Amino acid sequence: MSDKRQNVLLGLTFRELTDFAEESGQPSYRGRQLFEAVYGQRVESVEQISTLPQELRHRFKQRGLSVGVPTIQKKFVSSDGTIRYLIGFSDGQSVETVWMPEGDDGEAGDGSEAGNEVEKARAWDRATICVSSQVGCAVDCQFCLTALLGVKRNLTAGEIVGQVCAVLNDQHVSPPQDRVNIVFMGMGEPFLNYDNFIKAVGLLAEGVGIAESRMTVSTAGIVPRIYDLGAEPVRPKLAISLNAPNDELRSRLMPINRKWNLEKLVAAARDFPLRNRERLTFEYVLMDGVNDSPQNARELSELIRGIRGKVNLIALNPGPGIAFQTPAENRVFEFQKTLTAAGVPAFIRRPRGRDIYAACGQLKRTVEFPAS
Ligand code: SF4
Incomplete structure (x- = not known):
């Protein structure tokens, strides 16, 4: 130890x-x-x-041995069922972890009180936990609230798994019987804390019972680690946070692009060894008048042509301190239509927990940025 x-x-x-x-x-x-x-x-x-x-x-x-499950310091419950947890560690640092229940079995109980209780307890049929990998983040994406924090430290593998354990215990949920997905998309860039992140993946798969196919890691484009991930025996699916179809725009939105540009990033994506039926995900946060034109969509389809993947479109989640605006709904639909017409599968992701700052790019320590 x-x-x-x-x-x-x-x-x-x-x-x-x-x-x-x-x-x-x-x-x-x-x-x-x-x-x-x-x-x-x-x-x-x-x-x-x-x-x-x-x-x-x-x-x-x-002799002072403890399990080390982090503590839930605060819970913010959204009107859509999403819960944003503020999770604290032994050194006083904290991160945010998000619980997103989805779907509904739609089956009524047997009409008895007990049946109704069961129905109430299972108002979802699968759930996703969005996990943080660092306290803060060093990557500095210009549309992300977490970036405003800078990076404080890496989380240990135990602290990454501990977020999942704390939330599962709070929700009284147990995989694999309950369908739980993990996305490494919370605070931090997992590939800048690679060893702890990949150790956590192994413990979640082997110990907690969450299949690797139910996990997804998102990177801003740390290219050497994309190759490392492809060589792992147990690994999550890969998502790349792309957000721009050319270097000029991407370097403006994501300064990390100056280190690993789109040519290098897309080459790593093309080389990534996908499993049977696996697809790579490209995430694209749409910002009004910045990266959301039909021309941007056509450029994007050219850029990723031939890669077995899909694009997840996320209309920017607004927040204080962020200079960009959310595009109008018809712009989002048009962008999707342009991609689809070019043969690229594209999906619009419903924002979750916007009212509690739990949506993509909105995680920031509540103690420094209280939810309204
Ligand atoms: S979007 Fe992700 S990688 Fe970029 S600054 Fe925010 S947390 Fe970091």
Whole structure:
């Protein structure tokens, strides 16, 4: 275990937990018990690990061992069911994590009170958790509120997985029985914290029970890490936050483009080893009069021609301190139509939790930027 996190279980792999058990003078199967308790059952304290003998739990507690699930400091509930969580870590830093329930089974209960309760409890049939990978972000996309924070630090793998555990526990939800997707699209650029991010992916897949095909990571275009991701044995799907069809415009909106321009980025996208039926996602935030013209759409379709992918269109989520405006609805539809006519599948993403600043590009520490 690293010095800093010596007493925290969350973030350790099965192998590391087994080593820890053995170093503590325990048989190696205790490693499996710890792994299942921390990730499968998502216990919140060592005392709750019922598979361990009472005496051992006591001993672990005496030496200050903890599971390390972060605390929910605040919850903001949107009128559309989205919940924005402010999640705090042991050093006082915090990030935001968003819960987005979707769909409705539409099935009424049996009419009894109990049936109605079941119906109420399952007013969604799948949910997505949007996870942060850093406190703040260094990438400086000009349309993003998180960018205004700068980067404070990377999250550990345990802190990334911990956000998921805290939200699942709060929602009383357990994958894989419940359909939960993970998107690494919260605060931070996951590929600037690559090792911790990919370790978290492994723990979520193997430990928490969320299939890799249910996870998506979004990058602003850290090209070398796109190649690294393609070589991973267990990896999420890839989304690229594109937002402009040419270098001049993209460098203005996303300064990272000066380091890895569109030629390099699109080449990495073309080389990305897609699995059967997998598609790459290009995210495109539409800003009024900036990148939303039919000409921009035609340029975009040319740029990504031949890549097995789709474009997700997101009308800019407005926010204080952001210089751009949301385009009119007909501009968004026209952009979509132009892409579709050029043979590029394009989808308009419904904004979630706009009223609580939970939508794309709006995450920012609530303590510094209180929701109205
Ligand atoms: S859009 Fe993503 S990568 Fe860009 S500044 Fe915001 S959090 Fe960072």
